[in-house]
């Protein structure tokens with residue numbers, strides 16, 4: 001039987017094609033995206049990363065090997081430190097008044113609900129699209145953009161097209177496959193659902209940035 005990752009990657013093919021086709025992602029790749037939309041995205045992403053880093057730290061507490069504790073603890077660290085520097089250089093510090101959008105709130109609440117109500121395998125499956133979708137999009141935008149020195153979003157593209165980041169994604173996939181291989185059928189089904197749901201949230205996050213989504217009241 002093919003591994004968990006191969007299976008859920010296939011199951012999310014339509015959503016991933018839809019991500020590639022989003023005007024936000026297209027504009028990020030060809031540099032035509034307007035600065036306002038990018039700034040909105042960056043602020044929402046900084047808010048997302050705070051919640052997401054907590055979910056990664058929870059994965060570290062649930063992990064059952066030293067390597068995996070270290071992997072998720074470092075990922076939690078990088079979500080705040082490495083990604084924050086990308087944010088700071090683009091939009092400065094995120095103001096105290098910044099509020100998560102409905103989609104940002106839904107996505108972070110979702111991964112935190114996995115952290116608090118589900119087991120380690122389900123949580124790993126739910127945080128995996130964050131790595132994999134970004135590495136996949138980053139790699140593709142990089143191949144298309146070529147020289148990034150004059151690209152308005154070159155630092156974003158190079159962060160996610162980075163070799164180190166590809167390695168972290170590979171490690172996250174290895175962990176998910178190992179967990180699924182020894183999990184019972186019901187757990188694998190919940191893992192599948194978590195992966196698919198989180199991939200859909202990745203689509204929604206970019207779509208919300210394009211629309212500069214706000215709360216109705």
Ligand SMILES: Cc1ncc(C[n+]2csc(CCO)c2C)c(N)n1
Nearest residue numbers: 045048052075078079130131134205
């Ligand atoms: C909506 C959204 N999804 C995924 C990422 C990418 N990302 C966030 S934390 C992390 C792991 C540690 O660096 C990765 C890959 C993002 N920035 N924003």
